[in-house]
Amino acid sequence: MLLWLVFLPVIGGFIGWLCHVCFQRGVISVNVQASWSKLPIIVAFITICLTLLMTIILWIDAVNALSRGENWIKEVNLEWIPLLGIHFHLVLDGLSMVVIISTLFIVLLTIVYSSKENLNNLGLFYLCLLFMTSAIIMLFVITDLFLMFLFWEAVAIPIYFLISLWGRRDSSSQLRFNGASKFLIYTQLSSLLMLISIVSLALINWNLTGHWTFDYQILTKTPISSNTEFLLMLGFLAAFIVRIPFVPFHSWFIQAHIESSTTGSMMISGLLLNTAAFGLLRFVIPLFPNASIIIMPVMLVFALLTIVYAALLAFNQTDIKKLIAYIHIALMSFVTAIIYSGSMIAYQGVVIQMIAINLAIVGMFIISGLLVECYSTRNINQFVGLKERVPYLSSFTLYFILAVLGIPGTANFVGNYMMLLGSYNTFSFYTILLVIGLLLVSISFIVRMQPIFYGSIDKENTTKHKLRKKDLLLLSSIFVVLIFIGLYPQLVLDMSYSVVNQTQQYIATERVGE
Template sequence: MLLWLVFLPVIGGFISWLCHVFLLRIVRSSRMVSRWYQLPMIIAFITIFITLLLSLSLWQEGITVLQQGNNWKEEVNIEWIPLLNIHFHLVLDGLSLVLITSTLFIVLLTIGYSSKESPNNFGLFYLCILFMTSAIMMLFVITDLFLMFFFWEAVAIPIYFLISLWGRRDSNSQLRFNGASKFLIYTQISSLLMLISIVSLALINWTLSGHWTFDYQELTKTPISSYTEFMLMLGFLAAFIIRIPFVPFHSWFIDAHIESSTTGSMMISGLLLTTATFGLLRIVIPLFPNASVMIMPLIMIMALFTVIYSALLTFIQTDIKKLIAYVHIALMGFVTAIIYSGSVIAYQGIVIQMIAINLVIVGMFMISGLLVECYSTRNISQFTGLKQQVRYISSFTLFFMLAILGIPGTANFVGNYMMLLGSYSSFSSYTILLVVGLLLVSISLIIRMQPIFYGVVEKGCVTKHQLDKKDILLLASVFIVLVFIGLYPQIVLDMSYSVVNQTQQYITAEQVGE
């Protein structure tokens, strides 16, 4: 079942692409093409929906096992390259299942929204989306570092095409390739450093034990000096910090959003950044606990700087996509800072917050796409009289803004509360500074977005618009999930507890040892 879970999206993507190729050959000169052009989208949607149902069935199985007091996981271990002892080793545990389910739900929303943009070569478009989905899901379950690097690189391929082939239509092709190329350059340089660390760690383990392996569960037992551990960790950290992204390595993220379609922005924000925070929790801390404790002060300073810097830049943004991107960077900096707190409560808050941030940012990007559709601009200063011009959209916009602020009843509130509670017990002064940074983010978002709801609009300048039923359904789906997790977070907490507790023990052991 685990293999079907991770491979079904990419299989559906190839079927969608082949369906598009077949339609072009059969009905190229016929009017029928206008009727059948949505078939690849329907195939992609059904594929993700079935995969989501499969993940929910695994949820039911996992909850049953956890209620019996046992740890739950699904495992597949297939020998792939015997010479290098590389195994196709997948382990699906509670944390992985939580993130995979969240990923599938976001992809379902993305595919549903994508029909509004009518992309060219839509067969290839949905292949990119579903290929990226499978690659990201694989990152959540893979334990072999060689394959982890393989899929880490594979994720960059569809993102490059989503930006370059289906980016902004009001810019020339040279501009569209700038953001895609910048993302690729940042990714390739940082990934090269991670590859060097992976190979070096495997070589060190082979030298000491005579056993060649890339399985990180075995490599966590490799005895290495503090200096070597620190240097190896830097390679992994470079890849994860750039993809989070931390200031000053964030420019690719801003350009990617500026030049992407709304669908591309939803995929980048909803899926890509989670892989980096997951990598810190699942790989960096277990592999390099001592080095993680050593670099903790620097990471916390960089995270705080990222939060405050992004909050201040949010004050001056006029482009709604840039504003959302800077808010997202600030929130991810906040989450990354808490990762090094070494608290189980904080770690469980991080899991909920990763889901909540992804959902609320995806919701905000959907709002931005609808606003651009109604007003034909991304300039926030021209979004006046929103409450009068577009029915319902102002209510959803206000909800997502309040969710970012962490109001009670939303998943963001639960995540923020648990993260700050867990962090305060370890770093009280630093946690207060983080709260100040979050307040700056909140204030800047309110100041920039509040004027759009009211204001006098000249007659004839903007016509009134109605949201489609599909738009309302997509936004309402995000609303329902955020509120459901906010009111009943225990199901997520129970599923992820054993994994985050194990991660916390790595840092605690090093702190006690010091």
């Protein structure tokens, strides 16, 4: 079942693409072409629903497995390149289960929203979307570092096409491909450093044991000097901080959102950034615990600078997509800083916040798309009289603004509270600075978004817009999930506890050794 979970999305994408190709080449009769033109989105929707249903069944199995004290729910271990010890080794655990189900939920929202966008070449579009989904699920369950690198790179391919082929059309081709090109250059250069670290770590282990392996669970036991460990960690860190993204590696993220469609922005923010935070928890901390402790002050300074920088720039933004992107950068930098606290409570808060931030930001991008539909501009200064012009949208907008800022009753509040509570015991001074940074982010977001709720409009000459049932369903579903996790976070905490506890032990052991 684990293999089906990983490959079902991309299989569905290929089926939808083949249907679209048959439609374009006239293989299908003219009488049924109209009904078949939307087949790729139907196939994509059914595929993700089936994958989500499979994940829910696995969740039930996971509850039973964890109750018996088992850490792994499902495992697949196949030889791929025996000469180099490369295995197709997949492990589904509690942490993977949590991030996979949240990923599939966001993909389902994205597919539903994309049905209202005027997209060309639907077959290729949904192939890219579902290929990216499969690659990200693979990243969440893979334990072989060589394969992890391959799928880390594979995620970049559909993102490039989502930006360049279905992004903003511009008369200047250079501008049109700018965001996609920046993303590809940044991620390729940083990934090259990670590949060097992966191969170096495998070579060191081979010199010591005489066996080739890329399994990170075995490589965590490889004895290496502090200086070597630190250098190898920098290679991994380079790849992850580019995708988080930290300043000064954030320009691709902003440009990608400007040029992407709303659907592209939902995929980038909802899926891509989580892979970096997950990578820190899954690979960097277990493989390099001593080096992680050494670099902790540097990472905290970088995170604080990024938070303050993003908050200050958010004050001057008039483009709503750029504003949301800067807020997202600040929030992910906050999560990254907390990962280096080494606190069990903080780690549990990180897991909650990884889900909550992405859901709230995806909700804000949906709202930004709806606002652009109603006002025909992304300029926030033009969004006046929202309550009178678009009923219900102002209420959803206010809720998601407050959710992003972490009001009580939402999943974001639970995540923030646990992260700050856990990190305060480890670095109280930095935690206070992080709180100040979060307050600055909150102020900038409120200052920029507050004017849209005020202002008068000409009721006689202004056309009122009504939210479609589909839009209400999308926003309501995110609303319900955020409230549910905010009121009952134990469901997520219990599922991810064993893995998070194991990760925390790596740093705890190193601190005791000091």
